[in-house]
Amino acid sequence: MECHPLRAGAIQKDCFFNSELYIEETLNSILRSANSDPAIKTEIIVVDAESTDTTLSIVRSFMERNKDLSVKYFSRRDSGAAEALNFGFGEASGRLLTYCDSDDLFTSKPYQPL
Amino acid sequence: MKMLGSFDLVVGERSYFSTTKEGIPFESHPFSGSRRRELRGIGTTFEDNIILHSHVASTPVAFTKERFLKTGGIDESMKAAYDWDLVLKLIYQEGDISKPGYAEEVHLNYRERPNSLSNVHRESQFREGEKALNETFKRMGVENLQAVFEGRVDPGYLRWRHDGRGENTTR
Numbered sequence: 001m002e003c004h005p006l007r008a009g010a011i012q013k014d015c016f017f018n019s020e021l022y023i024e025e026t027l028n029s030i031l032r033s034a035n036s037d038p039a040i041k042t043e044i045i046v047v048d049a050e051s052t053d054t055t056l057s058i059v060r061s062f063m064e065r066n067k068d069l070s071v072k073y074f075s076r077r078d079s080g081a082a083e084a085l086n087f088g089f090g091e092a093s094g095r096l097l098t099y100c101d102s103d104d105l106f107t108s109k110p111y112q113p114l
Numbered sequence: 115m116k117m118l119g120s121f122d123l124v125v126g127e128r129s130y131f132s133t134t135k136e137g138i139p140f141e142s143h144p145f146s147g148s149r150r151r152e153l154r155g156i157g158t159t160f161e162d163n164i165i166l167h168s169h170v171a172s173t174p175v176a177f178t179k180e181r182f183l184k185t186g187g188i189d190e191s192m193k194a195a196y197d198w199d200l201v202l203k204l205i206y207q208e209g210d211i212s213k214p215g216y217a218e219e220v221h222l223n224y225r226e227r228p229n230s231l232s233n234v235h236r237e238s239q240f241r242e243g244e245k246a247l248n249e250t251f252k253r254m255g256v257e258n259l260q261a262v263f264e265g266r267v268d269p270g271y272l273r274w275r276h277d278g279r280g281e282n283t284t285r
Contacts, residue, residue, distance in 0.1 A: 022225070029223075040117065082196035086187040089179070096117055098176040105223040111117050111124040111176035113215025 020053045022103035027062045029105040034069065036108035043070040045088040049078035055102075122181040123204045123214040126174040126221030173197065174222035177204050181212060195243035202250040211254075 019026075027044070034042035046059055056075070063071045072091060076084070089097055100106060118124050185203035188196045205212055248258045257266065 080190060080193060082188040082192050082199070083190045085196070085200070086190065089182050089187075092179060095179055096176055097179055097182060098174070100174075100222055101225075103225040105225070107220050107223065109126070109217070109219040109221050111126055111215075111217050111221065113119045113121055113124050113217055 019102040033106040046073045047084040121215035122212045123177040126217045128222045199246035
């Protein structure tokens, strides 16, 4: 196989500060997207701005249920969404990158240009 | 399937939904006003939309890490429209334009809710977006956004050629 890129979802701040209402749905949407093309190995980078709600336990639970998936979790002082994205992209080990907020939902469509 | 094809950057479509769970009523779509209508009036092509409108759309993008590293990163002083800064930097570097590919399917469902960044920083969306655009124009040797509004610079100056993929050149 010519291409086994990692796709990193650098999930950032707003999304990732006290996102207990939304984060599980978002992570599951990334998982469905990852499963839609097994040839693509997916890595998820979670950048949390030190949430004080149950966000961390939700992410941990997701990681436990999906041990085959590479999920990196970082809790960092809130320095803004732009800084969080730059950090997340820097941590990604794959060749291809994409991102979303913690309340957005990925579809399962590959980025296949016309 | 090889994602992105021969492109460094592929732009997808998004849809909006508003199943907010906080139970707080809010005014849907925060992006309004004369400046937005002004922007919308300038161009109608895919290129115009990417250049001039991408900040209002939370545009879903996928790109290579190699291309991202060339940008030097997003401007961290920006509280809003930083995604626009990212897309513009991915496309336009000094002397190096990367034509984005377009994937017509919906790749991201964007949730509208009262305390999203878009709403929290509603007032600075356009100010910061225009800052990113002006910085881009500067990198490319074009005057500024105001010059586009006043008709002194054709926004098409920043377009890439349609013929041939990945042809990194302006017309």
